[in-house]
Amino acid sequence: MSVRSHTLVVLVEDKPGVMNRIVSLFRQRGFNIDSIAVGHSETPGLSRITLVAQGDDRKIEQLVKQLYKILEVIKITDVTDENLIQRELALIKVAATDRNRSDIMRLVTDVYQARIVDATPDSLIIEVTGPPDKIDSLITMVRSYGIKELARSGVIAMARGTRAVATVPQPVVA
Amino acid sequence: MAIETRERQQVREEPQREPQLGAHLVMQALVREGVEVIFGYPGGAILPVYDALPYYPIHHVLVRHEQSAAFAADGYARATGKVGVCMATSGPGATNLVTGIANAMMDSIPIVAITGQVPQSVIGMDAFQETDITGITLPITKYNMVIRSVEEIGPAIQKAFYLARSGRPGPVLIDIPKDVQLAKGYLAPRQELHLPGYRPTIVPHRRQIRRAAELIRQAKRPLILAGHGILVSGATEELVRFAERTQIPVGLTLLGISGFPASHPLCLGMVGMHGHAHANRAIHEADLIIGIGMRFDDRVTGRPSEFAPNAKIIHIDIDPAEIGKVLKTEVPVVGDAREALRLLLEELEPLEHDDWLSLIRSWYRPIRTEPSGPNGILQPQYVIARLHALTEGRAIVTTDVGQHQMWTAQLYKCDIPQQWISSGGLGAMGFGVPSAMGAAIGRPEAEVWAVVGDGGVQMTLNEFATIVDEQLNVKVAIINNGYLGMVRQWQQLFHNRNYSETPISSPDYVLLGQAYRMAARRVTRPGEVDEAILWARSFRGPALIEFVVNQEENVFPMIPSGGTFRDMIDEYQVEGEW
Numbered sequence: 001m002s003v004r005s006h007t008l009v010v011l012v013e014d015k016p017g018v019m020n021r022i023v024s025l026f027r028q029r030g031f032n033i034d035s036i037a038v039g040h041s042e043t044p045g046l047s048r049i050t051l052v053a054q055g056d057d058r059k060i061e062q063l064v065k066q067l068y069k070i071l072e073v074i075k076i077t078d079v080t081d082e083n084l085i086q087r088e089l090a091l092i093k094v095a096a097t098d099r100n101r102s103d104i105m106r107l108v109t110d111v112y113q114a115r116i117v118d119a120t121p122d123s124l125i126i127e128v129t130g131p132p133d134k135i136d137s138l139i140t141m142v143r144s145y146g147i148k149e150l151a152r153s154g155v156i157a158m159a160r161g162t163r164a165v166a167t168v169p170q171p172v173v174a
Numbered sequence: 175m176a177i178e179t180r181e182r183q184q185v186r187e188e189p190q191r192e193p194q195l196g197a198h199l200v201m202q203a204l205v206r207e208g209v210e211v212i213f214g215y216p217g218g219a220i221l222p223v224y225d226a227l228p229y230y231p232i233h234h235v236l237v238r239h240e241q242s243a244a245f246a247a248d249g250y251a252r253a254t255g256k257v258g259v260c261m262a263t264s265g266p267g268a269t270n271l272v273t274g275i276a277n278a279m280m281d282s283i284p285i286v287a288i289t290g291q292v293p294q295s296v297i298g299m300d301a302f303q304e305t306d307i308t309g310i311t312l313p314i315t316k317y318n319m320v321i322r323s324v325e326e327i328g329p330a331i332q333k334a335f336y337l338a339r340s341g342r343p344g345p346v347l348i349d350i351p352k353d354v355q356l357a358k359g360y361l362a363p364r365q366e367l368h369l370p371g372y373r374p375t376i377v378p379h380r381r382q383i384r385r386a387a388e389l390i391r392q393a394k395r396p397l398i399l400a401g402h403g404i405l406v407s408g409a410t411e412e413l414v415r416f417a418e419r420t421q422i423p424v425g426l427t428l429l430g431i432s433g434f435p436a437s438h439p440l441c442l443g444m445v446g447m448h449g450h451a452h453a454n455r456a457i458h459e460a461d462l463i464i465g466i467g468m469r470f471d472d473r474v475t476g477r478p479s480e481f482a483p484n485a486k487i488i489h490i491d492i493d494p495a496e497i498g499k500v501l502k503t504e505v506p507v508v509g510d511a512r513e514a515l516r517l518l519l520e521e522l523e524p525l526e527h528d529d530w531l532s533l534i535r536s537w538y539r540p541i542r543t544e545p546s547g548p549n550g551i552l553q554p555q556y557v558i559a560r561l562h563a564l565t566e567g568r569a570i571v572t573t574d575v576g577q578h579q580m581w582t583a584q585l586y587k588c589d590i591p592q593q594w595i596s597s598g599g600l601g602a603m604g605f606g607v608p609s610a611m612g613a614a615i616g617r618p619e620a621e622v623w624a625v626v627g628d629g630g631v632q633m634t635l636n637e638f639a640t641i642v643d644e645q646l647n648v649k650v651a652i653i654n655n656g657y658l659g660m661v662r663q664w665q666q667l668f669h670n671r672n673y674s675e676t677p678i679s680s681p682d683y684v685l686l687g688q689a690y691r692m693a694a695r696r697v698t699r700p701g702e703v704d705e706a707i708l709w710a711r712s713f714r715g716p717a718l719i720e721f722v723v724n725q726e727e728n729v730f731p732m733i734p735s736g737g738t739f740r741d742m743i744d745e746y747q748v749e750g751e752w
Contacts, residue, residue, distance in 0.1 A: 013371065021312065028313045058498065065495035071317050071337070074371045 005034065006060045006080045007157050009165050010049040011041060013072040021070050022049070031055070031063050035088075035132070037154030042164075046074065050156045052132075075165070082159035089153040090135045091117075092126040095146035104145060112138045123148060131155075193358040196324040197222035200288070200350065201230040202361050203331035209259050211235060211250060211615050212288075213243040217263025219303060220290030222355035235615060235644060238636035240267050242608035244274020245634070247285040249609030251278075252595045253570055254616035255408075257338050258285040264292055265303030268349075269310065273602055275345045276314040280599025281429060282402060284343035286334050287311075291320065293353040308349050316344030320351070324359030332364055341374030342493040343406060374492060378509030378517060386464070386488045386505045387521035390420060393462035393486075395530045398424045399445060399474070402598070403467015403491060404433030409512035410591045413466070414438065416515050420525045423534060425453045427468045428583055432594040436587035437567075442534065446474040448580040451731045451744060452537035458739040459533075460485045467491060467511040470500040471599065472735075480738035490514045541584045542745065545700035547724050552700050554578060554653050554723040558585040561623065561651065564707045570595065570613050570622045574606035574630030577659035580729040582625045604633030607650060611637060614646035621647060621711065628654040628680045638690040641716045649710045650718045652683055655725045663728045667743065687718035694718040 012018050019038065026033050034052040041048035053063065064076050096104055096119075104124060108114045114128035128138050132155055139150070159165065194202075200223050204212070213235045216224040227234055237243045240262040247258030262271050268289040278285045292301040308318045317337045321330045327350075334346040390396060404413055410433055417424050417440045424434045425445040434441055442453035457463065463485045468474070470489075475481040478500050489497045490507040497506040507514050543559040546552055558581050561569075571586050572595040573579040579596055588594045595613055597605040610624035631652050641648050662676040687694025697706045697719060710717040730745040 017308075020309075024312050062495065062499055065499075068371075069493075069495055071369065071371050 003054055003056050004080075006053055006055060006078055007084065007086065007155065008051040008053065008060075008064065009077045009079055009157065010051060010067060010073060011043075011046050011075040011165075012049060012070075013074065014040070014045050014047045015072055018047070018070070018072045021072070022067065025066055025070065029063070029066060031059070035154040037156050039156070050154065052155055077165040079157055079159050079165065083161065084157050084159055086131045086155050086157045087129055088132050088135055088155045090126075090128050090139070091149075091151045092128065092139065092142060092147060093149035094124050094126065094142045095122060095148055096124045097122065100145060104142065107141060108138070114138065193360060195222060195226065195355065196327055196350070196357050196359065197226040197355040198229070199324065199327045199359065199361045200331070200355065201226045201232070203328050204232060204259065205230055206364065207331060207335045208256070212259045212261050213237055213246040213250070213612065214261030215240050215243060215263070215267060217267045217290065217303070219264035219292055219352050220261060220267070220288075220350075220355075221263075222352065223261070223288070223290070223350070233615075235611070235640065237608070237611075237640050239634065240270035241273050241604065242611070242634050242637050242640070244271045244285065244287060245277065245602075245605050245608035246612035246615070247287075248274060248278050248281075248283045248605075249572060249595050249612030250616040251283050251285055251612075252609070253592055253613035253620070255592065256616070257335055258283070258612060259288065260285060261288040263290045263303065264307070265305045267303075268305055268307040272310060272314070273600075273604075275311055275347065277597055277600040277602045277605065278345040279314045279316065281597065282343050282406065283345065284338040285345045286338050287345060287347040289347065289349050290355070291349045291351040294322065294351045295353065297351065308347065311347050314345070315347050316342075318347035318349070320349045321354050322351070324354055324357040325362060327354070327359075328362040329365070329367075333367055333369070336367055337372070341372070375494070375508045376492075376510045376513055378490070378507045378514045380517070382505055382507045383514065383517045383521060386490075386507055387518060389462055389486060389488060389505060390422070390464070390518075390522060391525070394527070395460045396420070396422045396462040396464065396527065397456050397460040397485075398422050399427065399457075399463060399465045399468055400424050400430045400434050401427040401466065401468025402429035402433070403511040404430060405591055406467065407492075407510045407512040408591070409467070409515055410434065412512050412515035412519065416519055416522075419519065420522055421527045421531065422464070422525075423456060423531060425449070425456065427471070427474055427598075428596060429598040430468060431583060431596075432588035432591050433467075435589040437589050440531075444583050446471075447476070447733050447735070448584065448729050448731065450541070450584070451539060451742060452534055454731070454733065454739050454742065455537050456534045457482050457485075462486050462488065464488045465490065466514070469493075469496045475500060476733050476735075476737050476739070476741075543585065545703075547727070549724070551724045552698065552703070552721065554655065554721070554727055555581050555585060556700060557651070557653060557703055557721045557723065558582050558625070560703050561625070561707055562586045564704060564711070565621060565623065568621070569593065570610075570617060570620045572596065572606050572610040572613060572622065572624045574624075574626040575601045575603045575660075576627045576630060577655070577663065577727070577729050578625055578627045578653040580660075581653075586625075603630040606630055607634045607637045607641075607648075610648045610650070611641055611644070611646060614641075614648045615644065618647070622649065624648055624650045626650065626652055627659060628652055628656065629658040629678055632678075632680065635686070638687065638692055638716070638718075642691050645715050647714050648716055650716075652718070652720045653723055654680060654683070654720050655723050655727065656680070657725060659727075660729070662726070666726070666728070667732075668734065683718060683720040692716045692718050694720070696720045696722065698722045
């Protein structure tokens, strides 16, 4: 089985300590997180976590099963093989001079459809949105100018089409 | 006998007129959950609960160290099938529970641990005796929680007991800040719990049962590996019927012992690192392994890639995360062991495996139980064999961890469910004496023997005081070989007899027992063994016997860690004291 990048959408109850439980599970069982992004979902009280992790299918299956053992985890969907829209936001502060500023701006806006959101005499902040490989590519391109600061949001993902991963679970009576 | 998984729905709720202290509500909630015993130790942050405790019909057992409170709650749970409860204060009280909680997690034992916490106004301020116990126990509890308001007390305690005993059981910790114990409020009535992320599968999928039945029909050399799940679900009767109808032999994991009668002709005894040779050979030659309520632990499998090389695997477990974790599994069956066996019994007609069974029997060689070695010194195996014979195999037996544990697992043949209590997954030394305490409290009619080594007993022998306080019917059998014997055995076999830090001295156990006001004897010769055991059985109450045995006796057979059946060492291959 081959190791590849898996994208998991995890719906969790929005309660204190849940992220701690999830991150602790990764640490305890030796799984690595490439990216993690958290926010509200369409259902009040449920948060949506998008996790990107490397592993072969068996390792990811074990990860999913272990995640399900966390009480607050409601639903996990491996969307890796779906027709997927993946988006990440990055803010990149690059060094800029009078000589190269226009080169950078042209590269950023024309090739990557990104935006310049701040400028000083010796720096620019680029805001870029897109799949992670697009952001990787832009970072590679501007690295030679000198990256002063870089912030990435982590990937969020959604499958194309009408079907939704977020089914509201039936309450279970204990 | 099984762990009670059903909610007690009929609880008479008397409306409370006056608001009451949180501490009282804690006690009321515990009574409501059916708690009869708490093993605990008071301290500052749990003081309000201790202030309320005398007013409620719950027996509190004052242990001498909080670790023993957790171990005792564990032993109580294993012996009774009920949830064991331990209680401690914040800080060191809470951290002392940690080993016992980890033990319950590894062995799927339902315990609820209640800890006091500093008031919420100083949480996070490094207050006196403040410890982040929910953080510390996060990976070693099934669930844990902080009760943040007096209104949460009833629902939190109800939830804790439900989680501890349902599905795959495990420890739940409840941390209660002192200000919550001192706040006034009302006990919320028991209500339906809303746990959308917790849906244990009890009844297995019919299709998987049919697939399993088909593999069982086709198999020529099938073998059942039965684990602790048999005991948790109370499936002994179903397992016996299943094994008899299909004529499939049964190997037991360490924690599966007593889940299937050892004297049954289809029982092969314990498998794994120190399992019986014929049982491990049966695994090696099998064409189908049916794992039931067990998790293919490394002490069972050795090197997983070489485990049961010719067999397909059917794995029945209530925890889906255990299936496929270690071995590639042909048929996964998620569900309660008893439900799965019932469904399989519906599918399967009687089968015969005479050739396979007689082949396994031809491999059988008994574990040696000579009274003494060539040097004339008492042999530990003989002590266990005599203990089994003289107690007619009917005692509850707890063990510590090490050589004596393995000899007891091999030689104390258990026919009665829940008579075997041993620390498996965690392998926690110090477990034997306090778990015997818990068993004796939970089953006062029983004769409880704590078989311990001279290493482990010195970790928790402070509990002799508790045993004497409570006048428990606990007989402590110390198998004294002057070594941390199992570690010494590994040093002998794998580290060129470099006995680094394994010789260990002991106090005079007879004097020590007497100092604790406990009847005590020492046995050094084979001829004294029977008399001493009969003496200890001749009265009700605590007794201690020290058996001074051969120092460098080894546990055989042995499959070295990470090894395979082909690497098995038996006593004839090792130059020993024979």
